[in-house]
Amino acid sequence: MESVTKRYPDGTVAVDQLSLDIPDRAITVLVGPSGCGKTTTLRMINRMVEPSDGSILIDGMDIRQQPVNTLRRSMGYVIQNAGLFQHRTILDNIATVPRLLGWSKQEARARAAELMERVGLDATLAKRYPYQLSGGQQQRVGVARALAADPPVLLMDEPFSAVDPVVRKGLQDELLRIQDELGKTIVFVTHDIDEAVKLGTMVAVLRTGGRLAQFSPPAELLSAPADSFVEDFLGADRGIRRLSFFPSGRLELQTAPIVGIDADAAKIASRAEAPYLLVTDLDGKPLGWSEPERLTAGAIDRDQLIDHGRPFLPGTDSLRTALDGSVLSPTGWAVAVDGQGRAVGVVSQQVIGEAIRAAHGQVAQDLGVKAAR
Numbered sequence: 078m079e080s081v082t083k084r085y086p087d088g089t090v091a092v093d094q095l096s097l098d099i100p101d102r103a104i105t106v107l108v109g110p111s112g113c114g115k116t117t118t119l120r121m122i123n124r125m126v127e128p129s130d131g132s133i134l135i136d137g138m139d140i141r142q143q144p145v146n147t148l149r150r151s152m153g154y155v156i157q158n159a160g161l162f163q164h165r166t167i168l169d170n171i172a173t174v175p176r177l178l179g180w181s182k183q184e185a186r187a188r189a190a191e192l193m194e195r196v197g198l199d200a201t202l203a204k205r206y207p208y209q210l211s212g213g214q215q216q217r218v219g220v221a222r223a224l225a226a227d228p229p230v231l232l233m234d235e236p237f238s239a240v241d242p243v244v245r246k247g248l249q250d251e252l253l254r255i256q257d258e259l260g261k262t263i264v265f266v267t268h269d270i271d272e273a274v275k276l277g278t279m280v281a282v283l284r285t286g287g288r289l290a291q292f293s294p295p296a297e298l299l300s301a302p303a304d305s306f307v308e309d310f311l312g313a314d315r316g317i318r319r320l321s322f323f324p325s326g327r328l329e330l331q332t333a334p335i336v337g338i339d340a341d342a343a344k345i346a347s348r349a350e351a352p353y354l355l356v357t358d359l360d361g362k363p364l365g366w367s368e369p370e371r372l373t374a375g376a377i378d379r380d381q382l383i384d385h386g387r388p389f390l391p392g393t394d395s396l397r398t399a400l401d402g403s404v405l406s407p408t409g410w411a412v413a414v415d416g417q418g419r420a421v422g423v424v425s426q427q428v429i430g431e432a433i434r435a436a437h438g439q440v441a442q443d444l445g446v447k448a449a450r
């Protein structure tokens with residue numbers, strides 16, 4: 078987008094000289110307060126709204142150089158409340174665009190069935206009508222319909238705003254999974270900064286009047302908000318949320334404080350220096366903490382153990398999850414597990430704190446290098 082401005086006939090400037098370099102095969106999120114011009118920006122990309130000034134290029138070509146129908150066919154469009162055709166079955170809703178493109182009914186329905194599976198909809202829903210589906214299921218249908226003709230670009234306007242937080246999280250995870258498989262160029266509008274940070278490869282924060290406040294990867298947004306508007310918009314627990322982008326894989330784990338529930342007296346005695354021991358079942362899965370002097374060899378009482386909090390997977394989970402585990406555990410130690418849930422080590426809040434400080438230092442250094450360039 079090159080200096081794109083939209084002035085509506087009544088004089089409202091919805092978007093003001095917006096320039097954005099939207100990366101392909103990634104998710105770019107437009108976020109900002111109500112009325113800041115997000116929807117207008119999105120609709121200018123598929124020419125539902127024409128810019129008053131500036132130009133929009135895709136792969137270097139001005140979008141005005143091709144017929145509007147050709148342009149729109151290359152772009153799936155998903156809106157809040159899915160916007161499904163109420164009188165068509167789910168399968169036919171999804172098959173709409175392939176049918177418009179001249180596919181046979183059979184081909185279009187086969188494609189629709191494939192997409193239902195891809196977006197996590199059970200095949201038994203195919204014959205139902207939209208009103209017979211939950212809000213979350215309807216949104217999945219909306220996504221499947223937008224993907225039906227396999228467009229390279231997907232425009233999504235607050236697609237998950239109308240569903241409850243749990244369903245919303247499921248839809249977000251599903252979108253990330255689908256994106257991993259399909260690699261579309263997605264422009265996603267939301268007013269929810271957490272959604273933006275979770276989904277975006279790049280996040281454009283807009284302020285009222287359609288002006289760009291910041292355009293950054295989410296980790297950078299959280300680390301270095303451009304000004305007080307962005308900082309306020311990011312909210313109070315920015316520091317904690319930022320930890321989601323720091324990996325936990327390099328945390329130094331201790332294995333000495335781990336003992337099996339069948340541990341004998343000698344073993345318990347050999348570990349007595351640790352303030353707490355993590356007791357595991359015979360498969361190695363964590364059961365809880367205990368102070369070594371409280372453990373009776375051969376007869377460890379599960380009911381006496383202290384809750385071990387939520388374990389984390391080193392390498393997969395972030396430092397935020399590790400810290401959360403340590404905060405939830407009354408001992409202040411977090412438990413690391415493998416994919417099977419077996420304890421592979423434990424780590425203290427102090428060590429996590431050191432890792433956080435090191436990660437902050439690294440980010441500051443990276444940002445410094447970038448600023449100097």
Ligand SMILES: Nc1ncnc2c1ncn2[C@@H]1O[C@H](COP(=O)(O)OP(=O)(O)OP(=O)(O)O)[C@@H](O)[C@H]1O
Pocket residue numbers: 085086087089090091109110111112113114115116117118268
């Ligand atoms: N057709 C129109 N005519 C005049 N003004 C309009 C028109 N459409 C939108 N606007 C105005 O343009 C501004 C931006 O609207 P837009 O819908 O793009 O914002 P938004 O960021 O998507 O808002 P929301 O989060 O509330 O959906 C608002 O002030 C809005 O009132």
